Amino acid sequence: MSEPAVELRDVTKVFTSTRGDLAEEVYAVQEMNLEIAQGEFFTLLGPSGCGKTTTLRLIAGFERPTKGEIFIHGQPMSKVPPNLRPVNTVFQNYALFPHLNVARNVGFGLEVRRVSRPERERRIHEALDMVQLAEMSNRRPSQLSGGQQQRIALARALVNQPAVLLLDEPLGALDLKLRKAMQIELKQLQAQVGITFIYVTHDQEEALTMSNRIAVMNKGRVLQVGDPVTLYEKPASHFVADFIGESNFFRGVVEAVSGQLVEVQVSGTRVRATAGALPPSSGQEALFAVRPEKVRLIISEESIDGALRGVIQEVIYIGTDTRYIVNVEAQSPVAVRVQNGCGIAPQEYRRGDVVQLSWLPEDAHLLAD
Amino acid sequence: MEHPRRLFALIGPPSVYLTLFFLLPLGIMAVFSFRAGTIGEARNVFTLEHYRQFIANAAYHRLLWRSSLMAFGIASISTLLAYPLAYFLTFQAGERKLTLMTLIIIPTWTSYLLRVFAWKLILGTNGLLNTLLLSLGIIDQASPILLYSRTAVMVTLVYVWVPFVALPIFAALERIDRSLLEAAADLGCKPWEAFLRVTLPLSAPGVIAGFFFCLIPTLGEYVTPLLVGGGQGAMYGNLIQDQFVRALNWSMGSVMSLAMLLAVIVLLVIFSRMGSFSKLLEL
Ligand SMILES: Nc1ncnc2c1ncn2[C@@H]1O[C@H](COP(=O)(O)OP(=O)(O)OP(=O)(O)O)[C@@H](O)[C@H]1O
Ligand SMILES: [Mg+2]
Numbered sequence: 001m002s003e004p005a006v007e008l009r010d011v012t013k014v015f016t017s018t019r020g021d022l023a024e025e026v027y028a029v030q031e032m033n034l035e036i037a038q039g040e041f042f043t044l045l046g047p048s049g050c051g052k053t054t055t056l057r058l059i060a061g062f063e064r065p066t067k068g069e070i071f072i073h074g075q076p077m078s079k080v081p082p083n084l085r086p087v088n089t090v091f092q093n094y095a096l097f098p099h100l101n102v103a104r105n106v107g108f109g110l111e112v113r114r115v116s117r118p119e120r121e122r123r124i125h126e127a128l129d130m131v132q133l134a135e136m137s138n139r140r141p142s143q144l145s146g147g148q149q150q151r152i153a154l155a156r157a158l159v160n161q162p163a164v165l166l167l168d169e170p171l172g173a174l175d176l177k178l179r180k181a182m183q184i185e186l187k188q189l190q191a192q193v194g195i196t197f198i199y200v201t202h203d204q205e206e207a208l209t210m211s212n213r214i215a216v217m218n219k220g221r222v223l224q225v226g227d228p229v230t231l232y233e234k235p236a237s238h239f240v241a242d243f244i245g246e247s248n249f250f251r252g253v254v255e256a257v258s259g260q261l262v263e264v265q266v267s268g269t270r271v272r273a274t275a276g277a278l279p280p281s282s283g284q285e286a287l288f289a290v291r292p293e294k295v296r297l298i299i300s301e302e303s304i305d306g307a308l309r310g311v312i313q314e315v316i317y318i319g320t321d322t323r324y325i326v327n328v329e330a331q332s333p334v335a336v337r338v339q340n341g342c343g344i345a346p347q348e349y350r351r352g353d354v355v356q357l358s359w360l361p362e363d364a365h366l367l368a369d
Numbered sequence: 370m371e372h373p374r375r376l377f378a379l380i381g382p383p384s385v386y387l388t389l390f391f392l393l394p395l396g397i398m399a400v401f402s403f404r405a406g407t408i409g410e411a412r413n414v415f416t417l418e419h420y421r422q423f424i425a426n427a428a429y430h431r432l433l434w435r436s437s438l439m440a441f442g443i444a445s446i447s448t449l450l451a452y453p454l455a456y457f458l459t460f461q462a463g464e465r466k467l468t469l470m471t472l473i474i475i476p477t478w479t480s481y482l483l484r485v486f487a488w489k490l491i492l493g494t495n496g497l498l499n500t501l502l503l504s505l506g507i508i509d510q511a512s513p514i515l516l517y518s519r520t521a522v523m524v525t526l527v528y529v530w531v532p533f534v535a536l537p538i539f540a541a542l543e544r545i546d547r548s549l550l551e552a553a554a555d556l557g558c559k560p561w562e563a564f565l566r567v568t569l570p571l572s573a574p575g576v577i578a579g580f581f582f583c584l585i586p587t588l589g590e591y592v593t594p595l596l597v598g599g600g601q602g603a604m605y606g607n608l609i610q611d612q613f614v615r616a617l618n619w620s621m622g623s624v625m626s627l628a629m630l631l632a633v634i635v636l637l638v639i640f641s642r643m644g645s646f647s648k649l650l651e652l
Contacts, residue, residue, distance in 0.1 A: 060551075060555060061554075062551050062554075081554070082551070082554040082555055083554045083555075083556075083557050083558055083559055084557075087555075088555055088556065089551075089552070089555045091548055091551070091552060093546075093548060095546065095548040095549050095551065095552040096552075097549060097552070097553075097567060098549075098571070099567075099570045099571055108553075108556050108566075109556035109557050112556055112557040112558050112562060112566070113557050156556070157555075160556065160557075
C-alpha cells in the first residue's frame, strides 16, 4: 500500500484563553489518529464545536498541534508554514479577495508561484470551465451569488493542483436544492481530478452521499472511522448510532453469549443481538440499537419467540414509507419504518393494534455506552 | 421624494449650518477680493487689480508651491509613520489594543498650541534635544537650526498629525477579514507577500483618506510655522494672515485665500479620481 496522503499521529490541540486571571483550557482536538489515503474522499463529521474546523486548520498549518505530529505524504509538517504545505483550502466563508476579479482570484496561487502568464491564463480558463463560470471572469466576487462564489473558491484551490484539498462546510450557505446538486458535482469532480479531499460537514446525509470514508467526531475525539455502509450498518457507539441516521435503543441484561450471538433480556422478553467488537458477559447491562427499517412488525396478540410486544401509538404516512411509533413496556417508543413497495397496502396496521417487534440478530448491535 | 417633510428635516440643519458658516463667509471673501481697499471710499470701488498683482508676483507662487510641497511631505511622512502604528495596533497589540489606542489619542485632547509649544522646548537652542546631544558629546555647540526652520515645522506637524492619519488606516485594517490573510498564506504567500497583495490594497482607502485629511489642512497651516518656523519656515498661510492682520489688505488676502482654495479643489479632484472617496462611503 502506498503511504497515506495525510496522517495524524496522536494530535491534540488545546486552546488556552485567559479571562482576567482565569485561564480556561479548551481541548478542541484530543489524541486524534487518522490515516487518509491518496485520492480518498474523506469526511470529518460531527456536531457543532466538536473540533472539525480545528482539525482542518491543523492540517493546513494555521494552527500548531499542542501535541502529536501531522504528516503529509510522509513528511512531518511541524516546521512547515502554511504557504509551503501541499494543501489548499476552500474556506467556509469562501474568503475570496474582494479587490480582485474572478480571474485574478482564481489565478492568485499561480501568480504567487510565478507561473508564466500564458500558462496561468490557460489554467485559469480551464479551472473556470470546470466550475462552469468561464463567462464571469471579469466580475468582482461581490457581484456573484453564494453558489457562484463557492465555485470560484473551489476553482481557486483546485487550479493549484494540490495534493490535498481541505473543504470546510463549503456547501453550508447554499439552499437545499443547490446543495444537493453541488454534492453530486463535487463528488464527480473529485473522482475526475483524483485529488485527496478532506471534507468537513455536520450534515450526516451529506457525509453519507459523498464520502469514501467518514470519521465521526464528538468533543474533539474521533469515535469511529469507516465507510458509509459500515458506519450505518455497524455503528460502534451510542453516539454514532444516534448521529448517523435514526436508531432505536434498547436496554437490557445479557442472559447468554455464544460467539457473536448475544441473548438479552429486554422488558421481560429474550431478544437476540450481535456482540460486535465488545464481547459481553452474562448478567451485564447492555445497550443495543436497531434501525427503524430493520424492525419487522407482526400483528399478533400472542407472543412470538424473540419478539417484543408493543402497541401501535401512531401511524405516519410519508409517501414512500409508513412510519409507526410503537410503545413497548419500559422502553422508549420504538420507531418502525415500512416501505410502501409493490403489493404492500399502505397503512396496513392501525393505531392501537397489538404487534410483535422482531429483527435479525445481525441488525441489532451492542454499543459502547 | 416620498417624505418631503422628513427630507427637509434631515438636510435642513446642515444646510443652514453650511450656508451660515461656510458659503456666506466664502461669498463675503469673494466680494472682498474685488474691492479696491479695505476701509473708506475704496471699499465701494471694484477692481481686478489684486488679481493682477497676485498673478504678477512670482514670490507668492513660489511660496504657494513650496507650502504645497511641504504639506505633501508632511502628509507623506505622517502616513508612512502612521501605517506601521495602525498595523501594529490592529495585528500585534492583541488585548492591549484599546489601552494603546487611548494612549495615542489622549495627547490630542490637550490644546494644539500647547503641543506645538512643547516642541519649541524640545527643539530650542537650550532645548531638550540640544542639551541631550551636547551632553552625549555628539555636537560640541548648541545648534540653533533645530528651531525656526522648515524642518522644525515639518517635525512638529508630523507629530501633530500622525494619530489622526493612523485612525482611518486603523479602521481600514480592522475591516480586513483575517481569513483573507489565511487564504493568501494557503495559496503560497509568504507573510510579506500577503501584506503586499492583500493587506496593503485593502487598506488603501484608509491610507488615502488619512493622507488627504492631513494634506489639505496642512496646506493652510499658519500657527505652527509662526511658532516654530521662523522666517525660513513660513508657509503660504502666514502670508495670508499677514495680509489680513498686518497689511490690512483684506482684498489681497482674499485673492490669496481663493487661490489656495483652488489648489485644494484640484487636490480633491485627484482624491476622488483615485476612487477611494466613493469606496470609503460605500464600505
Ligand atoms: N481560537 C480559538 N480559541 C479558543 N477556543 C477555540 C478557538 N478555536 C476553536 N475553539 C474551540 O474549540 C472547539 C472546537 O472548535 P471548532 O471550530 O473546531 O468546531 P467545529 O467542529 O468546526 O464546529 P462548527 O461545526 O460549529 O464549525 C470549540 O469548543 C471552540 O470553541
Ligand atoms: Mg467549523
